[in-house]
Ligand SMILES: NC(=O)N[C@@H](CC(=O)O)C(=O)O
């Protein structure tokens with residue numbers, strides 16, 4: 001008789017998700033809702049979600065896009081710009097419409113054209129957020145054209161983040177989708193108000209995945225995957241039991257034809273097999289006992305929310321990832337396309 005290795009944990013949440021809008025939203029939201037109880041939904045739509053009414057209406061569109069009977073809870077965020085109004089931030093947070101605000105340095109990534117041009121422009125907003133305990137979520141890369149794209153996260157730590165944390169020690173910050181050893185060290189050494197999310201792709205791939213044997217647009221996301229030593233540092237941090245580090249997939253769907261082109265979009269669609277992908281890493285690292293904290297406990301603790309009561313079970317059995325998925329009419333290539341993962345959602 002053979003026995004299957006299984007892992008039962010509290011139902012996880014995804015603390016960094018792009019659900020998009022309209023037809024694509026209907027195509028991709030069920031993948032996230034199938035795996036996660038809640039997700040922090042990013043506001044980088046076109047146009048971006050910059051006010052209370054817009055965010056509330058977007059939340060309704062997400063709920064309408066879910067399969068019948070789904071109890072998935074989208075946690076909404078506000079997109080910060082140079083002209084964000086402090087009163088709007090305070091009102092939306094007090095009303096529970098959004099639970100965090102997102103800082104995109106202008107032109108750092110997909111959908112960031114309306115982002116912040118200089119962090120000092122939003123210091124009044126950040127002071128309000130610090131006072132009311134509202135988390136600031138950061139895409140942490142500088143956009144200076146003189147800085148090499150592989151250094152943009154590390155330079156952001158030196159030029160912006162270190163100063164911000166010193167200026168606003170009580171501000172609750174999530175350093176999103178970290179990709180470097182420098183970021184891992186920064187988070188590990190930070191106080192209780194600084195947390196980080198880590199994506200599955202940055203635990204699985206280094207920059208060779210993008211460039212060896214031909215250019216591979218489906219391995220391209222921002223911040224871009226770095227060299228191997230950074231991937232190893234992230235795997236160490238994710239499995240280290242640091243309670244300020246948690247799951248955030250950064251699932252970022254783009255149509256296949258918009259990635260397979262001369263100027264392809266940044267973003268990896270990892271929602272369909274996200275838990276399978278993460279748990280494989282924890283298994284490889286001999287850290288299955290630490291997976292529940294990363295996936296289901298640390299995020300709620302940082303966001304000051306209850307943990308989920310229900311559970312999910314993962315089992316060590318192969319699952320094949322399709323080459324492409326038809327997401328309500330849009331073809332999208334998932335992370336791990338064509339591979340067989342060693343774990344599946346039971
Ligand atoms: N991660 C990405 O490469 N892309 C994200 C934006 C982001 O999270 O930076 C997207 O919205 O497509």
Ligand SMILES: [Zn+2]
Nearest residue numbers: 109139222223
């Ligand atoms: Zn980002």
Ligand SMILES: [Zn+2]
Nearest residue numbers: 018042250252
């Ligand atoms: Zn993102």
